[in-house]
Amino acid sequence: MAPLLSVRDLTITRPPPSSTPILSSVSLDLSPGEILIVRGSSGSGKSTLLKCIAELNIYQSGTITLHGTTAREMEGGVPGWRVRVGYVPQRSSLLPGTPQDFLRTIKEFKARKQSKGDGEGEGKEPMDLAQEWGIEKVLWTREWSTLSGGEAQRIALAIAVGIGGAEVLLLDEPTSALDEETMKKVEKSLVEMLPRREGQSSNSSSPRYGTGPKALIWITHSPEQADRVGTRSIDITRE
Numbered sequence: 001m002a003p004l005l006s007v008r009d010l011t012i013t014r015p016p017p018s019s020t021p022i023l024s025s026v027s028l029d030l031s032p033g034e035i036l037i038v039r040g041s042s043g044s045g046k047s048t049l050l051k052c053i054a055e056l057n058i059y060q061s062g063t064i065t066l067h068g069t070t071a072r073e074m075e076g077g078v079p080g081w082r083v084r085v086g087y088v089p090q091r092s093s094l095l096p097g098t099p100q101d102f103l104r105t106i107k108e109f110k111a112r113k114q115s116k117g118d119g120e121g122e123g124k125e126p127m128d129l130a131q132e133w134g135i136e137k138v139l140w141t142r143e144w145s146t147l148s149g150g151e152a153q154r155i156a157l158a159i160a161v162g163i164g165g166a167e168v169l170l171l172d173e174p175t176s177a178l179d180e181e182t183m184k185k186v187e188k189s190l191v192e193m194l195p196r197r198e199g200q201s202s203n204s205s206s207p208r209y210g211t212g213p214k215a216l217i218w219i220t221h222s223p224e225q226a227d228r229v230g231t232r233s234i235d236i237t238r239e
């Protein structure tokens with residue numbers, strides 16, 4: 001079966017004048033139900049890799065496909081790709097305005113409307129999901145800059161997951177600002193929303209969100225978290 005997402009020989013260099021390599025010829029495949037853990041020393045290029053997969057960063061060479069189709073070949077082009085392959089940054093607290101403004105704006109994106117049809121059935125899911133993770137609804141009306149790191153992190157994640165449309169979510173240290181109990185609650189929700197992998201026994205719950213992601217790529221510095229949630233891992237530290 002063709003992979004859901006495939007990265008072939010991705011090479012990324014720093015902007016001129018240094019032009020030194022960040023990643024050289026990285027390849028990976030991702031299938032439905034998988035959580036691929038990306039590990040590597042600080043500065044090894046983990047965030048850069050995810051931003052390239054989301055088509056947010058320029059890369060010098062390599063091919064990235066979803067269902068065998070590149071962003072440029074896809075209906076909706078790069079904006080359509082960014083809806084289907086969603087990047088959740090480490091620090092959303094740098095965003096302007098409030099989470100409510102942000103949610104309203106991204107629902108209006110043309111590419112998202114096209115990928116989601118008429119958008120019916122959307123609405124409260126991100127807020128409900130965030131509430132399950134301990135975020136009171138009133139926090140959605142506060143400026144991002146006034147939220148704690150952990151509050152902003154849970155809200156950004158709830159938006160990415162709850163709004164739907166992304167087949168693959170790229171999570172950049174998604175629980176780094178959370179306490180242990182909250183982190184495990186968030187991990188559980190994310191793991192349980194994925195479809196079962198091929199050949200996996202039926203001990204996991206059914207997907208709770210019809211338009212939820214099919215697979216995740218997850219950056220973490222914690223070996224314990226990698227063991228808890230990962231189905232596979234790669235280390236991109238350069239030898």
Ligand SMILES: Nc1ncnc2c1ncn2[C@@H]1O[C@H](COP(=O)(O)OP(=O)(O)OP(=O)(O)O)[C@@H](O)[C@H]1O
Nearest residue numbers: 014015022040041042043044045046047048049221
């Ligand atoms: N726009 C840029 N211009 C110059 N250098 C950059 C740029 N973006 C990233 N880099 C460099 O590329 C390298 C990889 O950065 P990246 O943020 O991907 O690392 P990381 O593995 O995610 O690090 P961490 O674990 O500390 O978050 C770093 O040396 C960084 O300084």
